[in-house]
Amino acid sequence: MKKLAIASALFSVVAMTGTAHAYQAEVGASAGLIDPDNGSSSGSFGVDGTYYFNPVQTRNAPLAEAAFLDRASNVNAHYAYNEVGDDEVNNYGVGAEYFVPNSDFYLSGNIGRQDVKFKNGADFDTTLYSAEVGYLPAPGFLVAAGLKGYDNDHDDGVDPTIRAKYVTQLSNGKDINLEAGASFGDLDEYNLAADYFIDKSFSVGADYYSNDLNDVNEFGVNARKFFTPQVSLEGRVGFGEVGNNDYNKFGVAAKYRF
Numbered sequence: 001m002k003k004l005a006i007a008s009a010l011f012s013v014v015a016m017t018g019t020a021h022a023y024q025a026e027v028g029a030s031a032g033l034i035d036p037d038n039g040s041s042s043g044s045f046g047v048d049g050t051y052y053f054n055p056v057q058t059r060n061a062p063l064a065e066a067a068f069l070d071r072a073s074n075v076n077a078h079y080a081y082n083e084v085g086d087d088e089v090n091n092y093g094v095g096a097e098y099f100v101p102n103s104d105f106y107l108s109g110n111i112g113r114q115d116v117k118f119k120n121g122a123d124f125d126t127t128l129y130s131a132e133v134g135y136l137p138a139p140g141f142l143v144a145a146g147l148k149g150y151d152n153d154h155d156d157g158v159d160p161t162i163r164a165k166y167v168t169q170l171s172n173g174k175d176i177n178l179e180a181g182a183s184f185g186d187l188d189e190y191n192l193a194a195d196y197f198i199d200k201s202f203s204v205g206a207d208y209y210s211n212d213l214n215d216v217n218e219f220g221v222n223a224r225k226f227f228t229p230q231v232s233l234e235g236r237v238g239f240g241e242v243g244n245n246d247y248n249k250f251g252v253a254a255k256y257r258f
Contacts, residue, residue, distance in 0.1 A: 021063075021229035022055040023257035030080075032251035039085055039245070046080035062175045062197045063226045065167045069140055071099035078112075086119035093128065099136075106134035106142060126152040130161065140167040148183050159185030174198070177205075188212040201226040217241050218249070230257045 032044040050067075052074045058066040067074070079092040093112020100106065109131045116124040127150065134144030142165045149158035163181030170176060175197040183189040189212070195205035204223045210216070218240030226232040231254075238249035 021058040023058075023230065024052050024055045026050045026067075026255055026257045028253055028255035030251060030253035032249060034082075034084075034247055034249050036242075036245050036247040042083035042085065044080060044082040044251075046078065048076065048078035050074050050076040058229060060200070062167070062177075062200050062203065063229060063232070064195070064197075064203055064224055065175070065177055068142075068165070069167060071136070073098045088117045090115040090117075104136040106132075106136060106144060108132045108134070108144070108146075124152065126150050132161070132163075141165070148187070157186045159183045159187045175200075177203075186213070195224075201229075215243050220249070231255070 027049045028047065030044075030046045030048075033041060034044070035041045052067065052072045054072065056067045056070050056072045059070075061069045066072075073096075075094070075096045077092075077094045080090070082089040082091070091112065091114050093110055095110035095112075096108065098107045109129075111127070111129045114126045114128060116126075118124070128148075129150075130146060130148040132144040132146030134142050136142050143162075144164075145160065145162045147158050148161045150156060161181065161183045164179070166178045168176060177193075177195040177197075179191070179193040181189075181191045188210075190210045191208065193205060193207040195203045197203045202223075202225045205221070207220045207222070209218045209220075218238050220236050220238035222234060222236035224232055224234040234253045234255075236249075236251045236253075238251075240247050240249060
């Protein structure tokens with residue numbers, strides 16, 4: 001009986017250890033600065049939040065990828081404000097991700113709006129939306145395809161999209177995250193990203209983004225550190241080009257989980 005009691009106690013400790021850093025929501029705030037070669041510098045700020053239907057178990061996963069590896073279904077929302085010269089841009093939206101229980105299928109959808117207010121007082125508003133169906137053929141590996149569209153008073157369009165995400169562990173015990181996505185049609189858009197986890201709480205990465213509709217190309221480097229399992233700080237530096245105008249972008253973001 002004594003051995004059984006000890007075994008039960010050890011099992012309880014292990015179970016508590018595995019769920020000690022579980023969280024069900026994450027909120028964040030960000031701020032940034034864009035410094036173009038031609039024109040004045042402009043600032044930005046944003047807020048975002050995610051609520052998970054069930055507590056996310058971090059276990060031994062990289063903290064930044066815990067929700068993805070735990071297949072945590074969620075709803076999310078964001079808002080961002082940007083100054084572009086003398087113009088103001090507001091972006092806001094809501095979305096959802098759903099990992100179908102007892103299967104390897106995945107669904108997602110987003111809808112948002114971009115409101116541009118020009119210095120002459122004119123407004124230009126665009127509705128943005130997307131939907132995806134995905135499949136996870138292996139742990140930590142997602143492939144998804146869908147549609148991405150926009151609609152405003154002057155034009156509208158819908159283009160097919162495809163993307164992949166893979167979080168895995170290297171032979172040296174370190175984790176990596178690899179992402180790639182593209183949209184084809186009226187909008188040719190591409191993105192690549194990679195993160196290397198020095199440990200479960202600290203990562204460094206690089207990313208690339210291209211959009212032919214806006215004639216934007218940008219390369220960035222970033223780092224994210226969790227000071228506790230609940231609190232993280234991220235920094236990013238971007239080097240881009242809009243048309244023939246080069247720019248540098250600087251951003252910081254803080255997030256809190258509970």
